[in-house]
Amino acid sequence: MPLKHLLILLFIMVAHGSAFPVAKLALNNSVPPILMASLRMGLVLIILIPFWRFKVPEKKYFAPLIAFSISMGVLVYVFMNLSLYYSTIISPIIVGSQLAIPFGILASGLMLGENISKKKWFLIFSAFIGILIIFFDPQLRNNLLGLFFASLMALFFGLAQVYSRQLKNLDTSLLNASIGIFGFLILLIVSYFIEGNTLLNVKNINLDSWMLISYQAIIVSLCAHLLMFYLYKFYTVGQIFPFYSLFPIFGIILTFLIFGEVPTILFILGGIIVITSVILLHKIK
Numbered sequence: 001m002p003l004k005h006l007l008i009l010l011f012i013m014v015a016h017g018s019a020f021p022v023a024k025l026a027l028n029n030s031v032p033p034i035l036m037a038s039l040r041m042g043l044v045l046i047i048l049i050p051f052w053r054f055k056v057p058e059k060k061y062f063a064p065l066i067a068f069s070i071s072m073g074v075l076v077y078v079f080m081n082l083s084l085y086y087s088t089i090i091s092p093i094i095v096g097s098q099l100a101i102p103f104g105i106l107a108s109g110l111m112l113g114e115n116i117s118k119k120k121w122f123l124i125f126s127a128f129i130g131i132l133i134i135f136f137d138p139q140l141r142n143n144l145l146g147l148f149f150a151s152l153m154a155l156f157f158g159l160a161q162v163y164s165r166q167l168k169n170l171d172t173s174l175l176n177a178s179i180g181i182f183g184f185l186i187l188l189i190v191s192y193f194i195e196g197n198t199l200l201n202v203k204n205i206n207l208d209s210w211m212l213i214s215y216q217a218i219i220v221s222l223c224a225h226l227l228m229f230y231l232y233k234f235y236t237v238g239q240i241f242p243f244y245s246l247f248p249i250f251g252i253i254l255t256f257l258i259f260g261e262v263p264t265i266l267f268i269l270g271g272i273i274v275i276t277s278v279i280l281l282h283k284i285k
Contacts, residue, residue, distance in 0.1 A: 016247040133270035
């Protein structure tokens with residue numbers, strides 16, 4: 001792989017890894033978690049408007065498109081923010097997000113009837129064992145709700161990948177527009193009923209928090225994903241996707257630099273088991 005492509009991959013992994021500590025910084029500035037997810041999707045939607053090539057899909061795509069948009073645009077981001085909101089430590093949340101791959105394989109077996117080999121079952125089991133080890137970390141005693149929300153985030157990300165396979169013939173601009181519309185509107189309504197006066201909450205967001213939300217929308221949601229699609233012109237998904245297992249490492253490093261979090265022995269052991277299991281799952285066809 002040329003140096004240029006390796007540097008692009010490095011940027012993508014750092015961007016994805018930074019999403020968690022950056023979101024936590026915004027939440028620490030008293031930005032409501034559901035509203036923050038809505039504003040992130042709203043900014044993505046606004047930026048993408050000039051590039052839309054909107055076309056109403058065939059009726060057969062309606063159900064999976066709605067399911068994909070709600071899973072990816074609403075549930076993934078709201079549970080990510082809630083997991084960080086209810087956690088005082090971030091690293092276990094980052095590693096917990098890796099469960100998306102085992103959940104995706106399980107969902108493919110249940111929903112699409114795909115065969116899950118014995119090797120895959122073993123690696124899925126070992127990934128959950130890794131999370132169980134992290135679960136018993138004394139640092140997590142007051143953060144179990146956050147890890148639970150992180151597991152839900154991973155579950156719906158895995159489901160979104162299954163739905164996306166039914167939408168592979170649709171234009172990506174339509175998929176992005178659908179995610180943005182559903183994510184922004186649904187989360188805005190939910191935020192109003194759960195978090196109170198939306199207009200007042202938006203007015204109370206300071207400049208630092210707006211910059212953090214903009215970073216999530218522009219750098220993580222747009223730049224990182226667009227660069228990944230650029231790399232797919234030169235490499236297969238199978239060649240690129242294993243690199244995604246690196247983003248938790250960058251996320252944990254950034255979490256240490258920003259918040260001073262020092263991983264415990266149990267967390268390191270569980271994290272190694274989870275990440276290794278996910279890497280090996282990618283290599284099994």
